[in-house]
Amino acid sequence: MSFITDKQTLEDLGLLGKFKQHSVFSIFNKVKTGGGERLLTEMFHQPLTDATAINERSSLFHYFQNANLSFPFDTADFNRVENYMSSVINGNGVTNLAAVARKKFAGAFLHDKQYEQLQQNLRATIAALVALRALVNKLDIPMTAQARQFLSGKKMQWLDTVNGQTLSILNTARYDSLLRNTLRKEMEWLLETIYQLDVYIAVSSVSRERGFYYATALPGSANVFGSTALRHPGLPNAVPNAIRLDSSTNLLFLTGANMAGKSTLMKSFGIALYMGHMGFPVAAANMRFSIRDGLYTSINVPDNLNMGYSHFYAEVLRVKKVAQEVSNRKNMVVIFDELFKGTNVKDAYDATLACTVAFSRYRNSAFIISTHIIEVGEALKPYNNIQFGYMPTVMKGNQPTYPYTLTSGITSDRQGMLIIENEKILEALYN
Structure with missing residues (x-):
């Protein structure tokens, strides 16, 4: 059985791309031979779905890391x-x-x-x-x-x-x-x-150079993902965050201001899960994860002018595709960043609430859903399998700063107009 994902997910997470400077592939592509690069590419395209095989490969990488060998061929x-x-x-x-x-x-x-x-x-x-x-x-x-x-x-x-x-x-x-x-x-x-x-x-x-770790793969029945220090592998000074999803709390509802770090946290989570299934080193300390059937993200969904799709309709089709996989009882991980941002606030509120509740019912899958519409979080509080987290904003005078630390709860931050005022947009227009 192959790991289920698609081009949109791979692009959202920046996983592939030999010539993409900040892709995860480019981080690890330090091989010296053409055949080595071919093999590395195959590994990136074919995550494993057997816990034993994953742990064996991970142990082998760990063995070589401890051996600290140099490739002996010019x-x-x-x-x-x-x-x-x-x-x-x-x-x-x-x-x-x-x-x-x-x-x-x-x-x-x-x-x-x-x-x-x-x-x-x-x-x-x-x-x-x-x-x-x-x-x-x-x-x-x-x-x-x-x-x-x-x-x-x-x-x-x-x-x-x-x-x-x-x-x-x-x-x-x-x-x-x-x-x-x-x-x-x-x-x-x-x-x-x-x-x-x-x-x-x-x-x-x-x-070894980047201080990565080796995860432990568990059978799918364990239904867990956990790390005490998750960070993005491409950011040298990234702030690590603890995160855990399991069958009792299988959905993380994430809020926070723009630039507070929501998308980076979600990408870090998706990358760690994907790399874990490859048996590769991960930027996540003490990571334990159960085998999943696949991973879908909706972070940067493009419109499709050739097919006449607006941004909102492209979002709807994306959610529909994910819903079909989840409803087939597939053991999935799903990441939605800013659901339905292509429509008005009222529709976005109703749709985000309805879809979040519906997805959360599938306890065999895990979800991270982010939104700016914090009122949705209040409506979700009666559901005991939904955990709430936010990326805070700390004000220093009238300047917002971001600690990038996942905090329990729902944000009350509303700094949009403050940022607009700080940038003197209205002042420029009226003057």
Whole structure:
């Protein structure tokens, strides 16, 4: 079973995007190889839905973080290895010897570079195998056991005798045929092992540098998400907040002024849940979470002028899609930031209240719903499974400041006109 989400959610949370400077992917994309980046991309697109598999991957990242290893391959040299192994030799050792001899002749008399490039690529591949053997011999984990056994076996005893040496035509043809023909399958999974090591070393290094943590995944029946210090992974000085949702209080109704930190808190929650399902390090201390079927957000819902959708109608369709998933008894996490802000206050009040009550009935799912319409919170107080939190505003003179600390209750802050006055908008218009 795959983890349910969609493009809107991934964009809301800023999860993907190799070239997006502040994406979560870009935070962890410190890999050194093309294959490592491919594997990292696959992990980001395919969160896990089995608690055992998640915890095993998380433990492996933690192991590498404690090992504090450096990736032992130079990027330029390893590019040679990948290019070299991307082509296959046809024929036997004799025909390959003849082909190598022709390249040698062309290099000597026709200034052809093929033989020189073959030598460079072959030496780089041999050096990479020696470096890989040294690395896997330091690691006592199942992921590298096969590589460790193979590289220390009889088939590869020749490595030490030729590493760093200038190879004759005969040995060039011999080892070229061995690596790209006879041991083709072994070389392919050795490369995959290198890509895996690249990802685990890179991600664990990011975790160590940024002070991330490792979450514990629980079965879906536990129906819980909790962290004593949740923060946004992309903000170096983010204020951590404690948060907990479970079947007894499965909905957090969040209020607070603009700029107080509501959206950042909601994004932090969604990112932590998604990364937790990947088995990756999280910016959340003591995080424990139950496996979910999926995650939907509605934070930056765009209108669709091509289809004639207004912003409000786009919001309605978004809520409808989420409602269909939740009503099918899927075990979901749902984040709604400022429900129905595309319509008038009266309709927004009625719709926010009605939808919040309806969603909260599904105790197997978890919800965070934010709004500026604080009167909705008063109407929700009779529902004992709804918890109320707000991001406060602290006034210093006539200037609002924001501690970004989640506080229990419903805000009474109304600083909109004060901010307008501070910016002297009306003064500019009347003058």
